[in-house]
Amino acid sequence: MLRLTELTLSLHHADEELPAAICKRLRISPRELIRHVVARRAHDARDKSNIKLIYSVDVNVKDEGTVLARFRKDRNVQPTPNTAYKFITQAPTGIKRPVVVGAGPCGLFVGLILAQMGFRPIILDRGKVVRERTKDTWDLWRRGVLHPESNVQFGEGGAGTFSDGKLYSRIKDPRHLDRKVLTEFVKAGAPPEILTEAHPHIGTFRLVTMVESLRATIEGLGGEYRWQHKVDGLDISVDGAGERRVQGVHLANGEYIEADRVVLAVGHSARDTFAMLHAAGVHVEAKPFSIGVRIEHPQSWIDTSRFGANAGNPILGAAEYHISHHCKNGRTVYSFCMCPGGTVVAATSEEGRVATNGMSQYSRNERNANSGFVVAIDPERDYPGDPLAGLAFQRHWESLAFVAGGSNYKAPAQRVGDFLAGRPSTALGSVVPSYRPGVTPTDLAACLPDFAVEAMREAIPVFGRQIAGYDHPDVVMTGVETRTSSPVRFTRGDDFQSLNTAGLFPAGEGAGYAGGILSAAVDGIKVAEAVARSLMP
Numbered sequence: 001m002l003r004l005t006e007l008t009l010s011l012h013h014a015d016e017e018l019p020a021a022i023c024k025r026l027r028i029s030p031r032e033l034i035r036h037v038v039a040r041r042a043h044d045a046r047d048k049s050n051i052k053l054i055y056s057v058d059v060n061v062k063d064e065g066t067v068l069a070r071f072r073k074d075r076n077v078q079p080t081p082n083t084a085y086k087f088i089t090q091a092p093t094g095i096k097r098p099v100v101v102g103a104g105p106c107g108l109f110v111g112l113i114l115a116q117m118g119f120r121p122i123i124l125d126r127g128k129v130v131r132e133r134t135k136d137t138w139d140l141w142r143r144g145v146l147h148p149e150s151n152v153q154f155g156e157g158g159a160g161t162f163s164d165g166k167l168y169s170r171i172k173d174p175r176h177l178d179r180k181v182l183t184e185f186v187k188a189g190a191p192p193e194i195l196t197e198a199h200p201h202i203g204t205f206r207l208v209t210m211v212e213s214l215r216a217t218i219e220g221l222g223g224e225y226r227w228q229h230k231v232d233g234l235d236i237s238v239d240g241a242g243e244r245r246v247q248g249v250h251l252a253n254g255e256y257i258e259a260d261r262v263v264l265a266v267g268h269s270a271r272d273t274f275a276m277l278h279a280a281g282v283h284v285e286a287k288p289f290s291i292g293v294r295i296e297h298p299q300s301w302i303d304t305s306r307f308g309a310n311a312g313n314p315i316l317g318a319a320e321y322h323i324s325h326h327c328k329n330g331r332t333v334y335s336f337c338m339c340p341g342g343t344v345v346a347a348t349s350e351e352g353r354v355a356t357n358g359m360s361q362y363s364r365n366e367r368n369a370n371s372g373f374v375v376a377i378d379p380e381r382d383y384p385g386d387p388l389a390g391l392a393f394q395r396h397w398e399s400l401a402f403v404a405g406g407s408n409y410k411a412p413a414q415r416v417g418d419f420l421a422g423r424p425s426t427a428l429g430s431v432v433p434s435y436r437p438g439v440t441p442t443d444l445a446a447c448l449p450d451f452a453v454e455a456m457r458e459a460i461p462v463f464g465r466q467i468a469g470y471d472h473p474d475v476v477m478t479g480v481e482t483r484t485s486s487p488v489r490f491t492r493g494d495d496f497q498s499l500n501t502a503g504l505f506p507a508g509e510g511a512g513y514a515g516g517i518l519s520a521a522v523d524g525i526k527v528a529e530a531v532a533r534s535l536m537p
């Protein structure tokens with residue numbers, strides 16, 4: 001089979017135009033084309049009056065050798081890559097069971113791959129199974145009642161469960177591990193389109209049933225989950241040469257589990273766990289992340305700005321955007337984790353704090369588009385010294401946001417017009433914020449660093465020139481967005497183990513090795529393989 005890439009057709013093309021275009025491009029007759037399957041479809045809407053679909057197609061032709069030879073210098077006509085996943089080993093008998101801490105996308109894929117190789121992992125999570133967790137999460141959104149151990153961040157499925165379920169990333173992935181993740185997601189109930197769409201998403205409802213299905217698969221292969229099992233200590237031995245090695249984990253419920261292979265896939269919000277690891281002497285460094293707000297626009301404005309007369313076309317779906325601006329004060333402002341047709345969600349996991357994020361359903365048909373509108377920060381400039389200083393930085397601004405929102409888990413919000421004019425909002429306008437349990441109109445400058453406010457004020461009109469309506473005075477900003485990625489990195493060596501603690505495998509977003517569902521899951525596969533390798537004779 002050969003793969004033909006960058007095949008461009010009009011948005012409105014008829015079905016039969018695709019095989020015709022394949023034949024034309026490969027210079028073959030229709031009789032020589034045996035079969036074609038779309039491998040990927042993207043769109044190019046830079047010229048909204050002439051939007052194009054861009055296909056990658058896997059093609060069977062009668063004489064493949066001749067066609068490949070004809071195009072041997074053409075990188076858009078190549079043999080189809082083999083994206084099938086190959087297990088690196090199978091578990092020998094009598095091996096101690098590896099422990100995986102965290103059942104987010106990373107921990108789930110560590111667990112799945114280990115289980116598929118026969119290692120029968122034990123997966124621990126501080127939170128609850130996804131259905132119970134959903135009720136607890138909605139308690140915050142509906143009634144302003146936070147459950148610190150069961151919320152948007154903690155519990156089965158991890159941080160991405162109540163999300164837009166965007167499944168793309170910019171990681172380098174020469175082994176096509178992303179394909180393994182997407183294939184397992186489809187087996188677990190994700191829409192098959194995620195295998196072909198250039199920007200696939202799942203939406204939150206499906207994610208809930210998918211993590212249940214993954215759980216059944218892992219358990220069927222001998223893996224085991226333990227819920228409400230928070231790891232609050234590590235048992236580390238130190239030998240005569242000063243070599244540190246993990247021997248087991250202590251749990252908040254008083255239990256101890258012996259384990260010489262421990263994967264830490266605890267996500268970016270496990271601040272107490274980060275502090276415990278630091279106190280236990282595990283190597284950790286501060287890393288950059290971003291701070292800002294969620295910004296909401298009517299989705300129809302974004303659709304029209306991006307797609308013009310083609311707004312609403314079902315092939316295009318709800319429009320997305322990615323924008324960035326380098327400011328005079330040296331800061332970069334950018335859009336983050338855009339959720340078309342979605343809602344802004346309360347994403348705190350700590351009492352007395354407010355943090356925002358976004359989610360949507362598969363249909364992406366809520367009234368507003370939202371995205372993070374954030375400013376990049378780094379340890380050297382903004383939280384120097386202590387490796388955990390980024391956590392303190394996040395907590396500081398989240399606490400101020402809690403107070404500015406009214407100290408009841410409502411979030412502070414402001415009209416863009418008021419933010420630009422430097423005056424507090426006293427009421428909101430035509431754009432209705434979606435955040436629950438509600439917002440308090442106020443001055444967001446009270447809960448953001450001055451340099452961030454300055455940079456955001458500069459960027460808004462710039463973005464308004466790129467997306468009509470972005471800077472409309474009634475556009476709503478809700479704060480604060482502080483958890484764009486982990487503020488720390490638990491650095492690991494080439495063997496994926498902690499730099500100074502053997503047997504400990506920092507993984508996923510919390511460890512600083514992923515940003516998003518897909519990259520966390522891909523990292524999970526790599527870590528599972530590293531654990532398996534370390535256990536083989």
Ligand code: FAD
Nearest residue numbers: 102104106126155158159160163166231267508509516517
């Ligand atoms: P997590 O998903 O954070 O999982 C960590 C798990 O560890 C949790 O289940 C937690 O309970 C558990 N844990 C923590 N500490 C302990 C402990 N001490 N003991 C036992 N268990 C512990 N990304 C995308 O790619 N697309 C999106 O559309 C998207 N939308 C998002 C929307 C929201 C509201 C949020 C919050 C995040 C979103 N993200 C999205 C980001 C994405 O969810 C994360 O990048 C991803 O979940 C990270 O995976 P992870 O497995 O590394 O960590």
